[in-house]
Amino acid sequence: MASEIENKIMSLREAVELVPSGAHISLGGFTTQRHPMAFVHELIRQKKRNLHFYGHSPGGDLDMLIGAGCVKRVELAYEADEAFSRIGPRFRRAVEKGSIEWEDYSNFGMVQRFAAGAMGIPFIPTRTMLGSDIVEKEGFNKKTRSDPKIASKKLAIINCPFTGDKIVLLPAIQTDVTIIHAQVVDAQGTVRIYGQNFGDEQQAKCAKKLIVTCEEIVEPEELREYPEHNLIPFFRVNAIVKVPYGAHPYACYRYYDYDPEFLHMYHNEAKNDGTFLEFLNDYILGVSDWEEYLKKIGGDRKLRTLKADRKLGYAPRLKRR
């Protein structure tokens, strides 16, 4: 393979062009941590439509995509910014209006499905969700299920062929494109993530195409000195985009914390259609790129308050209420 000499480093605009409308996608991160937000903004600016979204616990990343009209269907376990919001307001609105299709699993269920896709097996057995309505009620209708890109049913419960015990089988997921935000990537594409990787490993490795946005791009020698600390080998990565603070308003361990002031503002604005549109125009559609957005949210002065303490990996003096 010529991957080693291939130049994968590109602009955000070019990387987003790799995602067609209607694609089956997944985004890395977990509730208030490490979502590829710069990428999300550009997806919205490029007016992608009919996306099929797979997640475990997304937050404002999915909420903004839904609010901007980019999403047709979701398969997920949770949608909220945890302590900052009881639920993603745009997600709630869309479900209550019936303007998107949804399928519920549990977090463990979803990461197992990504893991099965990453391993190249068609399904994965699990003991979770038994006894719940998650296994009883299917969200997608027959028409959706007849789409060859979507599993023919939500799950199956069988008796284990070895013990006879009840067991749940979950269909594998292989996304068209997964996008994650990592702390460090080298110029060939080797990915290093500091802190918990959440479901990023399985989401990334189940993808047909993988795009990584990152805080820093370094020389391969630097990451190859400690290969045991790296998460994804270079040949799986199709595109690399350097976007410092690219997860704002969410936390990026060892780099910066979440932005409570912004998150409180977002959840306030996103409650109503009108104020959400203002938010969308002010912070996403009305700015040309991520640099302009960072200036808009308060520039260096704001970013300094979020900067992580070197030892702790977060900002201990951050005002969080």
Place this chain on the structure above:
Amino acid sequence: MELMAVAAAREIGDGEIVFAGTGLPMLGAMLAQHTNAPNCVIVFEAGAVDCKLAHLPMSVGDPRTMKSASTATGLFDVFSTVLQRGFIDVGFLSGAQIDAYGNINATCIGDYHHPKVRFPGSGGSGDIACLSKRTIIIAVHEKRRFPERVDYITSPGWIDGPWGRKRSGLPWGGPSAVITTLGVLRFDERTKRAYLASYHPGVTPKQAQEKTGFKLDVSRAKETEPPTEAEIKILREKVDPERIFLKKAEE
């Protein structure tokens, strides 16, 4: 709120492995580490195992959960090799509705396909309910939150009685207490229905019954042991000095 956090902490035995969610469970687990269970192991589903929290996290994936942790991987590892493998002694849960058998609804009010109100969904709650050895539920005690039967079982409790879990294929577990703003409910050994085990100071058993949507046996209820001054001091000064969750409840 303080009383609930203290009650949650007291449910944790020393050395137990605890799965904690956002909010009160974090307060309870962190308090327990400072009081009755200094050796309890706090596990967060987003990946951190045995955190020694210095600052209260606002998310189970918060960078604050990394503080002095033993390992930090991700959901797949923690859910499969810790939870599903049977290592979680106690899991903390909450939800929008809790019924007489301790089933939790965190998904929707009304029909699943046409919900009147949509909630965030299971997250890890369904997993913790299925695969922890026991669970503690924390909830605001209001009639609409405590119906006879939840609209949607996101996280199974005893389902419909003593055989519900076994019949569904769940290998172990089940709820052992519901800590509410009014008291503590436990589950009858024989029927697995919730009864009032204790009522908080200033609350009467009658009030607890009035705020419950199903028939609540109050015959065994005693007054909840009030928090000690030391517990309150640690809670206010060490656990949540920023008053992130303590304040929220007062508002």
